[in-house]
Amino acid sequence: xxxxxxxxxxxTAVGGFVDISELVFAAQxxxxxxxxxxxxxxxxxxxxxxxxxxxGRVAAVAHQPVFNLMRHRLGLKLGLVALIAxxxxxxxxxxxxxxxxxxxxHYLSGAPYLLMAALSVVLLGATMxxxxxxxxxxxxxxxxxxxxxxxxxLVAIHPPWGKLAGGFVPQVPAGLSSKELxxxxxxxxxxxxxxxxxxxxxxxxSGGIEEQWGxxxxxxxxxxxxxxxxxxxxxxxxILSGSAQLFKPANVGPQLPGTSALxxxxxxxRTGLLVALLGMLIAIAxxxxxxxxxxxxxxxxxxxxxxxxxxxPWEAPRFTLAWLxxxxxxFGIVLTGVDVMTLVEYAVLFSIIVLPLTYLPLMLLAxxxxxxxxxxxxxxxxxxxxxxxxxxxxxxxxxxxxxxxTSGGQS
Amino acid sequence: xxxxxxxxxxSQLLDLPLLDKDDRWCGVVDDVELDGSPGKATRIKxxxxxxxxxxxxxxxxxFRVVKMIAGDxxxxxxxxxxxxxxxxxxxxxxxxxxxxxxxxxxxxxWIPRRGAL
Numbered sequence: 001x002x003x004x005x006x007x008x009x010x011x012t013a014v015g016g017f018v019d020i021s022e023l024v025f026a027a028q029x030x031x032x033x034x035x036x037x038x039x040x041x042x043x044x045x046x047x048x049x050x051x052x053x054x055x056g057r058v059a060a061v062a063h064q065p066v067f068n069l070m071r072h073r074l075g076l077k078l079g080l081v082a083l084i085a086x087x088x089x090x091x092x093x094x095x096x097x098x099x100x101x102x103x104x105x106h107y108l109s110g111a112p113y114l115l116m117a118a119l120s121v122v123l124l125g126a127t128m129x130x131x132x133x134x135x136x137x138x139x140x141x142x143x144x145x146x147x148x149x150x151x152x153x154l155v156a157i158h159p160p161w162g163k164l165a166g167g168f169v170p171q172v173p174a175g176l177s178s179k180e181l182x183x184x185x186x187x188x189x190x191x192x193x194x195x196x197x198x199x200x201x202x203x204x205x206s207g208g209i210e211e212q213w214g215x216x217x218x219x220x221x222x223x224x225x226x227x228x229x230x231x232x233x234x235x236x237x238x239i240l241s242g243s244a245q246l247f248k249p250a251n252v253g254p255q256l257p258g259t260s261a262l263x264x265x266x267x268x269x270r271t272g273l274l275v276a277l278l279g280m281l282i283a284i285a286x287x288x289x290x291x292x293x294x295x296x297x298x299x300x301x302x303x304x305x306x307x308x309x310x311x312x313p314w315e316a317p318r319f320t321l322a323w324l325x326x327x328x329x330x331f332g333i334v335l336t337g338v339d340v341m342t343l344v345e346y347a348v349l350f351s352i353i354v355l356p357l358t359y360l361p362l363m364l365l366a367x368x369x370x371x372x373x374x375x376x377x378x379x380x381x382x383x384x385x386x387x388x389x390x391x392x393x394x395x396x397x398x399x400x401x402x403x404x405x406t407s408g409g410q411s
Numbered sequence: 412x413x414x415x416x417x418x419x420x421x422s423q424l425l426d427l428p429l430l431d432k433d434d435r436w437c438g439v440v441d442d443v444e445l446d447g448s449p450g451k452a453t454r455i456k457x458x459x460x461x462x463x464x465x466x467x468x469x470x471x472x473x474f475r476v477v478k479m480i481a482g483d484x485x486x487x488x489x490x491x492x493x494x495x496x497x498x499x500x501x502x503x504x505x506x507x508x509x510x511x512x513x514x515x516x517x518x519x520x521w522i523p524r525r526g527a528l
Binding site: 062063064068071072075076077079129130131132135300301302303304305306307312313314317318320321371 | 425426427428429435436437438439441460465468469473498499512514515516518519521522523524526527528
C-alpha cells in the first residue's frame with residue numbers, strides 16, 4: 001500500500017462527499033429540528049460505507065461494475081426498468097447540481113443565473129473532455145476540501161457539544177405535532193436518499209475499474225470507504241449543526257443552497273463567505289461530473305459498450321456521446337426555469353425509489369463465492385448489507401406518501 | 412470455465428458482458444443459439460449480441476419500442492471464438508473480426524480526436 005495514494009484517496013472521498021442535496025437537507029434539517037437528525041446522517045453514512053466497500057471489492061475482485069451485475073442478476077426486462085429508473089433519477093440529480101452551480105456562480109458574480117448555469121455546463125464538459133479519470137476525481141475531490149471551512153466555522157461558534165453529541169443517538173424529538181412528525185419522517189427519508197444516492201455506487205464501482213483495481217487494492221478500498229466517507233459525512237453534520245446553532249433560534253429557513261454559506265460568514269466574515277461559496281461550487285461541480293458520468297457508465301455497461309475516461313474520448317465513442325448527452329439534457333431541464341429546490345426534492349425522491357434495485361444485485365454478487373472466492377461477504381458484511389437493504393426498501397416505500405403528505409417537507 | 416463445460420444458461424451466461432482478446436468491452440450475451448436434437452446433448456452453438464436478439468426475451472410491444480430506438484442489428488459469436496467464461500465472456504479474437512464494434516466505429520467518426528490528455 002502506497003501511503004500517499006491512500007491519503008489522496010481518503011482526502012478525495014472527504015472532498016467529494018457533499019453534494020447539493022446534502023447541503024440543502026443538512027441546513028434545513030438543522031433549522032427545523034436542531035440536532036435531532038444527526039443520527040440519520042450517521043446511519044446513512046454507515047450504509048454508504050457498507051455498500052461502497054462492496055462496490056469497490058466487487059470491482060477489484062470480479063472486475064465488474066454495478067450495472068453489469070444489475071443486468072446479469074435482474075435479467076434484461078427488470079434490468080431495463082432499473083436502468084431507465086436510475087437514468088431518470090440521476091438526470092434530475094445532474095439538473096439539480098447544474099442549477100446549484102448556476103446559483104452559486106450567480107451569488108459570486110452577480111451575473112444572470114441561467115447564463116451562469118450555461119457557463120457551468122461548458123466548464124464541466126471541458127474538464128471531462130480534457131482530463132483523464134484520475135485527474136477528474138482527484139482535482140474535484142481535493143479542491144472540495146475547501147468545504148472544511150464549515151467544520152472550522154462550527155468550532156468557532158462554540159456549539160453546545162453535549163447536545164450535538166446527543167444528536168448521534170437515534171431519536172424522535174418529543175412533543176412534535178402529527179404534522180411535524182410527518183415532516184420529521186420526510187427528512188429522515190430525504191437524508192437517507194441524499195447520503196446513499198445510487199449514482200455514488202455507479203461512480204465508485206466504475207472508478208475502481210477505471211483505476212484497474214485488483215485484490216491488492218482492497219485495504220485502500222476499505223480505508224477510503226470507512227475513514228474517507230466518515231470524515232466527509234462529518235462535513236454534512238457540521239453544516240446541519242451550524243444551521244441548528246445559528247438559523248433555528250433566529251427562525252431562518254434556509255430555502256436556498258447559498259444560505260448555508262452564511263454559517264462560515266458569521267464567524268469569519270467576507271473571507272469565510274467566499275471560501276464557503278468556493279467550496280460549495282467545487283463540491284457541487286464534482287457531484288455534477290459524477291452524476292453525469294454515472295449515467296454514461298450505466299448505459300455503456302448495460303449494453304456492453306466500450307467505456308471509461310481513462311481512455312481518450314474517441315477510444316470509447318458511444319460512452320463519450322452518452323456523457324455529452326447526459327450533460328446537455330439536464331441543462332435543458334434547468335432552462336425550463338424549474339426551481340433548483342424542486343429539482344433537489346425530485347432528485348432525492350426518485351433516487352430512494354431506485355436504491356433497492358441498485359443494491360440488491362450488488363448484495364447478491366458480493367456474497368457469491370463463485371465470483372468472489374475468499375473475498376465474498378463475511379457475516380458482518382452480509383448482516384449489515386441486508387439490514388441497510390431493509391432500511392432503504394422501507395424508505396423507498398415511505399418516500400412518496402411522505403412527500404405528498406408534507407408537500408415536500410413544507411408543511 | 413470452458414465453453415464446452417456444463418453450464419446453467421440463464422444464471423451463468425445470459426447477460427454477461429463480452430471482452431475481446433484486447434480486453435475491450437464489445438457487447439453483452441443477449442441470447443444464445445443452441446445445437447442439438449432429440450436424444451442428443453444440447454450444446455451452445457453461438458452467442459447472439461445486439462438488440463435484434465431481444466425479440467425472444469421481452470413482450471412484443473417492448474421489442475417494438477427497442478427496435479424503434481436501437482434497431483434490430485444482431486452479431487453472432489461462434490462458440491469457437493470463446494476463450495473462457497468467468498464474470499465476463501472472454502473472446503479469443505478482436506471485436507472487429509465478429510463485427511461487434513460496428514456501431515462503435517460509426518460513432519467514432521463523429522468524435523473529434525483532439526484536446527484530451
